[in-house]
Each structure stands twice: as C-alpha cells, then as structure tokens.
Amino acid sequence: MHRQMYVHSCFRLNDNWFESSNELLDFSRTLSTEINNFLNDWFNEEDFVIVNTSGSTGQPKPIKLRKEHMINSAKATGAFFGLYENTSALLCMSAGYIAGKMMLVRAMVLGWHIDVVAPAANPLSASKKIYDFSAMVPMQLQASLGELNKVKKLIVGGGVVNNDLRKEIQNSSTEIFATYGMTETITHIAVKKLNKENRHNSFYNTLPNVSLDIDNRGCLIIRAPKVSEELVTTNDIVKLHSTTSFEWLGRFDNIINSGGVKLNPETIEEKLSDIIEERFFVSGIPDAVLGEKLVLILEGNRTESKLMEIKRKVKELVTLTKYEKPKEVFLIPKFVETETKKIQRKKTLDLVL
Numbered sequence: 001m002h003r004q005m006y007v008h009s010c011f012r013l014n015d016n017w018f019e020s021s022n023e024l025l026d027f028s029r030t031l032s033t034e035i036n037n038f039l040n041d042w043f044n045e046e047d048f049v050i051v052n053t054s055g056s057t058g059q060p061k062p063i064k065l066r067k068e069h070m071i072n073s074a075k076a077t078g079a080f081f082g083l084y085e086n087t088s089a090l091l092c093m094s095a096g097y098i099a100g101k102m103m104l105v106r107a108m109v110l111g112w113h114i115d116v117v118a119p120a121a122n123p124l125s126a127s128k129k130i131y132d133f134s135a136m137v138p139m140q141l142q143a144s145l146g147e148l149n150k151v152k153k154l155i156v157g158g159g160v161v162n163n164d165l166r167k168e169i170q171n172s173s174t175e176i177f178a179t180y181g182m183t184e185t186i187t188h189i190a191v192k193k194l195n196k197e198n199r200h201n202s203f204y205n206t207l208p209n210v211s212l213d214i215d216n217r218g219c220l221i222i223r224a225p226k227v228s229e230e231l232v233t234t235n236d237i238v239k240l241h242s243t244t245s246f247e248w249l250g251r252f253d254n255i256i257n258s259g260g261v262k263l264n265p266e267t268i269e270e271k272l273s274d275i276i277e278e279r280f281f282v283s284g285i286p287d288a289v290l291g292e293k294l295v296l297i298l299e300g301n302r303t304e305s306k307l308m309e310i311k312r313k314v315k316e317l318v319t320l321t322k323y324e325k326p327k328e329v330f331l332i333p334k335f336v337e338t339e340t341k342k343i344q345r346k347k348t349l350d351l352v353l
Helices: 021-028 033-042 067-081 098-110 138-143 145-150 163-169 265-272 304-316 345-352
Strands: 048-052 062-066 088-091 113-116 131-136 151-156 175-182 187-193 204-206 211-214 219-223 232-242 245-251 256-258 261-263 280-287 291-299 328-332
Touching: 021 033, 033 048, 033 098, 048 067, 048 098, 062 067, 067 098, 067 187, 088 098, 098 113, 098 187, 131 138, 138 145, 138 151, 138 163, 145 151, 145 163, 211 232, 245 265, 256 280, 256 291, 265 280, 280 345, 291 304, 291 345, 304 328, 328 345
Parallel strands: 088 113, 088 131, 131 151, 151 175, 291 328
Antiparallel strands: 048 062, 175 187, 187 204, 204 245, 211 219, 219 232, 232 245, 256 261, 280 291
C-alpha cells in the first residue's frame, strides 16, 4: 500500500482527476516509464527520492533529495511566479531528470492542471490549448518560436540561450525566464527575464528563502535551507550585486590559463555568438609555449570557404581582446551530449585531441 502523500484537490493530469495515489499510479503507467517510476518513488514510505545529476560537468551521479525540500521548492516557484491552484501547465521534458520530476511535484503540491507530452523538439506543435506555464530547454525554445503564444510564462534551463535566440524572443507575448540551479538545489533557485529586458532584470534574482555569497575564487555559495540542509558551493564564477542577485560569468573549471592570462570561455562565447549561428564552444588545449592555447570548436560540416569566412570574422571581431581570439578552429560533425542535450565539453574536446 502506498503512503498517501499530500496531493492538492485541484490537481489534474491530462484532464484526469484521481481519488487516490494508487489510481494516479495506475494512470501514470499509460504515460511513460519515467513518470510511473518517479510517482512510485514519490508515494513510497521513504522521505527522500534518488535523482541522477545531469552529467554536464562530470559523470552523472545519484543523490538523495528530501521530499519535504521538493515540496518547498514547488511552493517557492508558485509564490515567485504567482502560479497557484488551477494553473494550466505543460510538461514537455523527460521525467527521468529533476526538471521533469519537479513539474509533476509543482502540479501535485500547488493544484495545477498539467498535461504531459513527449519531450519533442517542438512540443507545442500539436497543442490547441493555451498554458499558463511550462519549462523547456533552449533547443525546444528555438523550435517553438512560431507557437510561443500558447504559453504565458516559460522557464528555460539546461543550457545557455544564445544572443541570436534572445533577439528572436524579445517581442514575444510570452514571459520568458532563464533559470539558474542544479539537481542539488532541486532545480532553480534564481531566475532572470530573457525578453522585454531592461537594466533591472539583466541579472539573476533569487526565489524566496535563498541568500548568496562568494568564496575566495569568486564562485557562488548558495544558502537555501528550505531545499538544502547544507551550503552549496558551486564552481560558477559570478558578480554578486546583492545577497539575492548576481550576474553569471562562467565556470571556474573551464578557465583557460594561456601564457599567464586567465580567459573565461563563457565570456568569449557570448561575444562570438554575434557572428556564429551554429553550436560552438571555446576551450584550451595543451601548448608548449603558452601552457594552454585557446581554440574554437564548431559543430557540423562546412566548406573550406565557409570556414575561412568564420576565421576572418573572428579575427576582425572588435569586442574580442587579442588574448580572446582563438588560435585555431576545429570542426566536429556532432558534439558529445548528455541525455538532456547539454554539451559535454571535455568529451567533445577529447575527439579533437
């Protein structure tokens, strides 16, 4: 017999209402194995669930998350965005990872009416409904540009929204937010507005009951007692504006030391995104003189003339300092990715080396 975890009386899943957890579990088998497995864990006797990290910065690893903390996270999201009972929501991400699991938890705890669709590139294509809320990865946002009016508020996580995509969403009627968080913080602990931007929303602002600090490396420290009993020390270099707002600069473990000059790949990539449309990243490779040499890794297949054109544009890009201009350019047909479509930089770079 499954323990009856609290489920809001307004909760609906694919237009269905459930009298018991067992009834919900039976229905979930018709949706997906991931959803059924998670709900089995949610309604069992344990006070925690086991969740795998995404693996974007290392090997995926299982960690324990307390159900009480997941409920607190759901309530914080509801309060921040003003999403209470009878909110209509769309789950279009895999429930195998924390982002998808938390959409279900928010719906059950807050009393949402949530629909589940397969995690396709354009999850809105077949929908005739208008939703109050959804969550996507950047690839889904890109593919859904023509139908974003079907979602009123959208959070985007699992990768950086590049400059070109940000320009395309500026006039969208949808309120679109980038999220900052990780599995250890039970998804996002901070968000920033991506469209209709102004100087007040150009950096991340925390959800309720979260405070911030930095360590001696300039990396973010998160105090969020409602979702984590311990301080979370990250490898994310930030500029702290207050104890509740920050600007993300890049990853400490991605820093390149080239001839004694420390280069931040994410800062360089933001500048390069003005001239490169396809997926790319910059990294350092061993060099006998410099120690590490800055290189540009491009995804796809290009003609020699196209490649020369990109090299010329990079050389002439005035926003790059002389140290930030890549010394070499490499082509990779397909980047190595995690299951959630995040680029695995180190494994992709190994293909080059």
